[in-house]
Amino acid sequence: MYVHVNAATSADGKLASRERSQLRISGPADFDRVDAIRAESDAVAVGVGTVLADDPSLTVKDEDRVAGREADGLSPHPARVVFDSRGRTPTDAAVLDGAATTYVLVAESASVEHREALAAAGAEVVVAGTDRVDPAAGVAALADRGVDRLLVEGGGELIFSLFEAGLVDELTVYVGAMVVGGRDAPTLADGDGFVDSFPGLSLESVERLDDGVLLGWGVEGRSDGGTDA
Template identity: 35%
Template sequence: MSTRPFVLLSVAVSIDGYIDDASAERLLLSNAADFDRVDQVRAESDAILIGAGTIRSDNPRLIVKSEVRQAQRTASGRPSTPLKITVTASGSLDPASNFWHHGTSEQPPVIYTTDDGAKKASTLLGDLAEVVSLGETVDFGAVLDDLGARAVGCLMVEGGSQILTEFLAAGLVDELQIAIGPTLVGDSAAPRFLNPATFPGGSTHRMRLLEVTSIGDVALLRYQPSKESSSD
């Protein structure tokens, strides 16, 4: 039986808990130094996962941006950018999105979806991606099982809200990295870090704090969700 990958969930939030505002332009909550840190984390990962909603709203390339880090990965026998993954129940994905056309020459992205979604995604994308059906619903544990079978040792999960919520609610996150930008959004129409859900241990469970780092005007918090903190 394969071992599931280590799951690192990475997110940038405003002080009041939003991951974006409601405008058409993406809100940059972090700073240049923290963006570079995230690029390093990407370079150290075997795969990166985002939800289909993030592909639609942000149109990201989702690659390792540093040419030096790309070269280091290639020199070690790995693809220049980690395996790119998305999850969608509907299979409704735009074949023109950047996600399918950057950092994919060495390995096509993988789509995890439902039986119905697989039919639609295969029709829309053709050979731009590998489509994996998980049955009638998307089970994130099954996603990790399949990635383990592909020898993915570390999975970086970058969002959006629904994906972040699903992973944390299912107790599948090994490390949570939260970069807190010095801004307030205050717009009820904007996406928050997490949606309402039932999380392991409930509201009294205190995650173990691993590290607090100042990166310019950004605070980086690293937590281990599965472990209780010490209140001593």
């Protein structure tokens, strides 16, 4: 599977404010770029923290792109994926609106009650891990369900876990013209952080976009990293 991580950060690397409130970091050109990447993906993934904070729909917005997917024999929108160890996704979340298949990846530790509620709300609940969702097991389960290209849109905990597991092929980051600050504000890759064996990146592209800059990297050690942009 090809895993593409895409995010927008402030100039100081923040995804959101210390209150975890959603920020409008990029502009129309970058929104359209992300929509195009979604349309080319088999599934779009986020962590449960993003669902709780932003309630995204993760669907393709441009009608021509939706029509193009249908003309190619695909569903109108890519599948949605939530990495959600404890099954905290609200049953009325936008990702469960029925517009596309939604996989909620949970750990065995998630309560049966939560799993059943999510299934009743329309999610396909997938157990991948014991105490927490195991990223490799989750990605493998998605591959078994026909996902060949996965777009990951955050947040920082999920992005770190995917890098830690060595699963990321490509990283694109839109860096916006603002400074957020705050030691408690989420960054591109949170989690425990690396102290050695830092994942290496190979800069593939630099593009000025809106009021910021778009950076594209391939990930060293991945055989196809950066080649399928």
